[in-house]
Amino acid sequence: xxxxxxxxxxxxxxxxxxxDCVVKTRGRTIxxxxxxxxxxxxxxxxxxxxxxxxxxxxRYRKRSHWHIDFLLSQCDSEIICILCSSLRYYSLSIxxxxxxxxxxxxxxxxxxxxxxxxxxxxxxxxxxxxxxxxTSTVKVLRDMYDVLYALFxxxxxxxx
Numbered sequence: 493x494x495x496x497x498x499x500x501x502x503x504x505x506x507x508x509x510x511x512d513c514v515v516k517t518r519g520r521t522i523x524x525x526x527x528x529x530x531x532x533x534x535x536x537x538x539x540x541x542x543x544x545x546x547x548x549x550x551r552y553r554k555r556s557h558w559h560i561d562f563l564l565s566q567c568d569s570e571i572i573c574i575l576c577s578s579l580r581y582y583s584l585s586i587x588x589x590x591x592x593x594x595x596x597x598x599x600x601x602x603x604x605x606x607x608x609x610x611x612x613x614x615x616x617x618x619x620x621x622x623x624x625x626x627t628s629t630v631k632v633l634r635d636m637y638d639v640l641y642a643l644f645x646x647x648x649x650x651x652x
Contacts, residue, residue: 497541502588502644503576504636505532505547505560506629513567517559523608525567529623531636532560532609533596535589540576547571559609559620572629575636577644588644590616595639601627 507530515523536543547564548571556562563569579588593616596602602621609619623632 497544497576498539499578499580500535500537501540501576501578501580502533502535502592502640503540503544503574504592504640505534505571506530506573506575506632506636507532507563508570508572509563510568510570515559515563515566517562518556521559521607523559523563523605525563525605526622528625529572529627529629529632530605531596531602531621531623531632532563533589533593533619533621534558534560534609535587536576540578544574544576547574563608563620573633575633575640577640579644589619591643592639593619595643596621599635599639601632 509525509527509530512524512526515525517523534543546561556565564571577588597604597617599621601624603624604618605620605622606618
């Protein structure tokens with residue numbers, strides 16, 4: 493399993509934001525993030541291990557580069573679970589992150605935070621999704637497992 497973490501891949505962060513906050517990014521974009529559960533879509537084209545270490549080990553969070561770095565450093569938040577999938581054996585005509593984001597945008601209980609995490613991707617409106625209040629974490633995790641498996645046929649779970 494851990495050998496797959498050296499592969500390029502896509503990942504989902506399940507994040508619990510403990511209280512409302514304002515996220516200001518390097519590009520001076522401001523996002524109002526309310527208390528609740530979020531799913532963040534990301535890709536690690538140079539390897540999952542290095543990217544995921546940035547989120548799991550707080551000492552790697554010192555420099556904020558991506559929108560998610562700003563959220564994790566500026567909000568009282570906790571990563572509940574990381575689900576990821578290796579892309580080693582896939583040749584896609586679009587970025588896997590785009591495919592995953594498009595798929596999540598069709599999930600009824602997810603609300604996109606427009607412009608978050610997708611400034612470098614042409615056809616995606618968001619890579620951060622707010623989970624509506626009446627949806628259980630168990631259902632969200634089960635659905636995210638299903639989405640990753642349906643799209644990429646392999647799954648790696650990293651728990652805190």
